[in-house]
Amino acid sequence: MLGHGTxxxxxxxxxxxxxxxxxxxxxxxPEISGVLTRSRGDFDDIxxxxxxxxELMGGVEPTRDYVLRALEAGRHVVTANKQLxxxxxxxxxxxxxxxxxxxxxxxxxxxxxxxxRVMAETLAAAHIERVHGIVNGTTNYILSEMARTxxxxxxxxxxxxxxxxxxxxxxxxxxxxxAAAKMAILARLAFxxxxxxxxxxxxGIERLTADDIAYAKDLELSLKLIGxxxxxxxxxxxxxxxxxxxxxxxxxxxxxAFNAVTIESPAITEITLSGPGAGGIQTAxxxxxxxxxxxxxxxxxxxxxxxxPLVTDTEFSFYLHLEVADRPGVLAQVAExxxxxxxxVKSVVQKGLGEEARLVMVMHPVLExxxxxxxxxxxxxxxxxxxxxxxxxxxxxx
Amino acid sequence: MLGHGTxxxxxxxxxxxxxxxxxxxxxxxPEISGVLTRSRGDFDDIxxxxxxxxELMGGVEPTRDYVLRALEAGRHVVTANKQLxxxxxxxxxxxxxxxxxxxxxxxxxxxxxxxxRVMAETLAAAHIERVHGIVNGTTNYILSEMARTxxxxxxxxxxxxxxxxxxxxxxxxxxxxxAAAKMAILARLAFxxxxxxxxxxxxGIERLTADDIAYAKDLELSLKLIGxxxxxxxxxxxxxxxxxxxxxxxxxxxxxAFNAVTIESPAITEITLSGPGAGGIQTAxxxxxxxxxxxxxxxxxxxxxxxxPLVTDTEFSFYLHLEVADRPGVLAQVAExxxxxxxxVKSVVQKGLGEEARLVMVMHPVLExxxxxxxxxxxxxxxxxxxxxxxxxxxxxx
Numbered sequence: 011m012l013g014h015g016t017x018x019x020x021x022x023x024x025x026x027x028x029x030x031x032x033x034x035x036x037x038x039x040p041e042i043s044g045v046l047t048r049s050r051g052d053f054d055d056i057x058x059x060x061x062x063x064x065e066l067m068g069g070v071e072p073t074r075d076y077v078l079r080a081l082e083a084g085r086h087v088v089t090a091n092k093q094l095x096x097x098x099x100x101x102x103x104x105x106x107x108x109x110x111x112x113x114x115x116x117x118x119x120x121x122x123x124x125x126x127r128v129m130a131e132t133l134a135a136a137h138i139e140r141v142h143g144i145v146n147g148t149t150n151y152i153l154s155e156m157a158r159t160x161x162x163x164x165x166x167x168x169x170x171x172x173x174x175x176x177x178x179x180x181x182x183x184x185x186x187x188x189a190a191a192k193m194a195i196l197a198r199l200a201f202x203x204x205x206x207x208x209x210x211x212x213x214g215i216e217r218l219t220a221d222d223i224a225y226a227k228d229l230e231l232s233l234k235l236i237g238x239x240x241x242x243x244x245x246x247x248x249x250x251x252x253x254x255x256x257x258x259x260x261x262x263x264x265x266x267a268f269n270a271v272t273i274e275s276p277a278i279t280e281i282t283l284s285g286p287g288a289g290g291i292q293t294a295x296x297x298x299x300x301x302x303x304x305x306x307x308x309x310x311x312x313x314x315x316x317x318x319p320l321v322t323d324t325e326f327s328f329y330l331h332l333e334v335a336d337r338p339g340v341l342a343q344v345a346e347x348x349x350x351x352x353x354x355v356k357s358v359v360q361k362g363l364g365e366e367a368r369l370v371m372v373m374h375p376v377l378e379x380x381x382x383x384x385x386x387x388x389x390x391x392x393x394x395x396x397x398x399x400x401x402x403x404x405x406x407x408x
Numbered sequence: 409m410l411g412h413g414t415x416x417x418x419x420x421x422x423x424x425x426x427x428x429x430x431x432x433x434x435x436x437x438p439e440i441s442g443v444l445t446r447s448r449g450d451f452d453d454i455x456x457x458x459x460x461x462x463e464l465m466g467g468v469e470p471t472r473d474y475v476l477r478a479l480e481a482g483r484h485v486v487t488a489n490k491q492l493x494x495x496x497x498x499x500x501x502x503x504x505x506x507x508x509x510x511x512x513x514x515x516x517x518x519x520x521x522x523x524x525r526v527m528a529e530t531l532a533a534a535h536i537e538r539v540h541g542i543v544n545g546t547t548n549y550i551l552s553e554m555a556r557t558x559x560x561x562x563x564x565x566x567x568x569x570x571x572x573x574x575x576x577x578x579x580x581x582x583x584x585x586x587a588a589a590k591m592a593i594l595a596r597l598a599f600x601x602x603x604x605x606x607x608x609x610x611x612g613i614e615r616l617t618a619d620d621i622a623y624a625k626d627l628e629l630s631l632k633l634i635g636x637x638x639x640x641x642x643x644x645x646x647x648x649x650x651x652x653x654x655x656x657x658x659x660x661x662x663x664x665a666f667n668a669v670t671i672e673s674p675a676i677t678e679i680t681l682s683g684p685g686a687g688g689i690q691t692a693x694x695x696x697x698x699x700x701x702x703x704x705x706x707x708x709x710x711x712x713x714x715x716x717p718l719v720t721d722t723e724f725s726f727y728l729h730l731e732v733a734d735r736p737g738v739l740a741q742v743a744e745x746x747x748x749x750x751x752x753v754k755s756v757v758q759k760g761l762g763e764e765a766r767l768v769m770v771m772h773p774v775l776e777x778x779x780x781x782x783x784x785x786x787x788x789x790x791x792x793x794x795x796x797x798x799x800x801x802x803x804x805x806x
Contacts (some may be wrong), residue, residue, distance in 0.1 A: 204713035281683035299711040315602035402651040
């Protein structure tokens with residue numbers, strides 16, 4: 011391991027936690043053979059004792075030198091370093107080819123969203139026409155907050171800083187430079203062309219106003235910082251800019267600190283991948299996925315199954331729709347029967363319909379068998395006029 | 409190739425179209441060495457002359473026998489056969505391990521959405537807690553249409569059949585059985601447990617009414633056919649059922665014939681993958697991605713870059729916000745200047761604000777240089793009171 015900051019410590023923790031499972035999966039157990047930081051460790055000694063180098067120091071120098079030396083010495087490298095790859099990518103990729111080893115970098119773009127793997131592997135044979143991405147969680151959080159609360163850019167930024175979504179100096183994020191580095195890397199993979207950071211033009215979100223977003227809402231548009239890489243004739247265009255998205259665009263509903271990438275190609279129409287942007291544990295998780303992939307030669311996709319029991323009775327939230335006679339005491343009786351089976355009502359709407367009434371309820375999560383028992387009892391009551399209608403309800407848990 | 413139906417012919421066409429690019433990428437050129445259909449071809453002869461078997465016959469017999477024999481003979485197998493894998497998966501996976509070869513099956517679940525690869529590779533080391541999927545495009549199309557138009561289930565189904573989204577006999581789709589097969593495969597990968605189709609309980613959408621969906625809209629819920637696979641204590645639960653989703657759930661905005669899968673794990677929070685469900689060309693594209701992956705030993709993620717020029721001036725739709733003096737002829741002059749630069753207005757809203765007025769316009773796509781030139785001219789007009797505000801607009805193109 012090179013570097014031991016936030017992502018580095020998260021990675022070391024995750025590796026220890028998952029080492030047993032990885033050993034089952036891959037047949038080898040990963041172990042950290044050495045750590046290089048500014049104050050400790052010897053690079054040559056660490057390379058000597060390793061099959062694979064995890065680079066989480068960040069920055070361009072001296073990281074570049076370490077990465078090139080590791081690859082040339084025939085060690086796989088897993089890195090999350092967008093600066094290095096967007097500025098010196100070809101040098102790194104060439105060194106990997108010369109060393110006959112892998113360089114993997116899922117963590118460098120969009121955290122745990124598997125954009126790199128999908129482009130490099132699933133779509134290796136596809137003719138990609140365009141990539142649109144929300145690849146900076148800080149700016150997406152700020153824009154989402156401006157849209158949700160009507161806050162000004164300055165207030166939303168201060169809020170993001172307070173919550174740890176933006177750094178004290180947010181320049182790299184809010185100017186679009188961070189997104190530009192990530193788009194250079196995505197464009198490299200999408201089009202197999204050597205795109206460098208200094209070739210990507212970018213605009214940030216610093217000059218956007220609450221007014222812009224209010225107008226967007228009127229027009230049913232949402233405002234996002236978009237990275238775009240596309241083929242134009244026989245050339246390419248790679249930009250980062252704030253843009254309004256129509257409501258049916260797959261990136262329009264990506265809110266908060268989430269990242270997402272939409273990839274367009276004639277044969278696949280479009281694929282969208284979304285998930286949390288960079289966070290220590292999420293980036294560490296992407297890095298670990300790369301480490302495991304590099305450990306598998308040849309890829310054996312499906313390891314032997316282990317024995318896990320199937321559970322048939324589980325908890326759900328339920329929606330319950332009852333057509334009942336409109337007379338006193340009905341709701342109380344319904345509530346009593348539900349309560350006897352430990353079914354707790356989250357919300358209820360009652361509508362009178364002349365002689366009848368309609369009860370529409372959503373329940374808190376409850377074991378299905380108990381809920382079904384309650385519904386069975388309810389269906390036998392004389393004031394229940396039709397078979398009760400039951401549908402499960404799923405809440406977003408994050 | 410085994411089988412030559414819709415997906416088979418799409419695959420053969422795509423392979424020919426992409427063979428040059430694949431040769432550059434992988435260093436070997438894929439060629440179809442033989443085709444087995446009911447009326448032609450000899451299985452043993454085809455296996456003899458192939459490195460890899462693409463199985464697109466579908467069904468369980470005699471496909472199962474062919475797939476097992478190919479794997480045992482040391483041939484990689486790429487298949488899109490959900491019936492086979494959900495009923496005899498362990499037998500197939502065991503044969504692949506014994507033969508020391510790969511079996512890949514991205515096309516079996518959610519068309520081109522890379523759910524299989526992401527679970528088997530990106531998340532190989534993750535502890536997956538839950539998978540939620542919209543894995544049947546037919547039912548998602550029907551439910552989306554019911555929500556959009558208020559149509560009954562019967563009318564929406566007839567509409568889907570007319571458009572080719574549903575088969576003449578839609579039983580497998582509308583009962584949830586097709587989704588159950590796909591969830592058995594996803595659960596196998598997510599939890600490394602041998603889940604078979606007959607262990608997955610399923611409910612379909614046949615008994616849902618326009619009324620259910622109308623209520624859902626009132627409650628800001630959307631109704632989807634959901635496949636769910638999750639850990640419950642030390643066991644697993646795998647179900648398919650219609651469910652209401654709260655608006656912030658990542659699957660709530662997946663409409664039409666699209667498929668999507670959300671994967672939850674503590675270290676990654678959640679990832680969502682979405683794209684078109686099974687169609688001939690999309691499934692063929694997923695199959696080709698698998699073929700290319702199986703051709704790469706060892707994985708070399710980034711091939712040498714080719715030379716592609718960067719284009720800096722490209723077409724965009726633009727939003728333009730002008731604060732102007734509220735006097736006659738202003739809109740006409742603005743329109744004239746835009747027209748001189750070939751900028752065509754798609755929509756315009758004018759609001760009076762006492763002495764001033766606000767023009768908010770969205771343009772049809774235009775070369776950025778032309779639009780910027782028009783804005784530069786506009787900004788110099790005496791009736792334009794503030795610097796014009798310009799933001800790009802992105803439309804969903806599918």
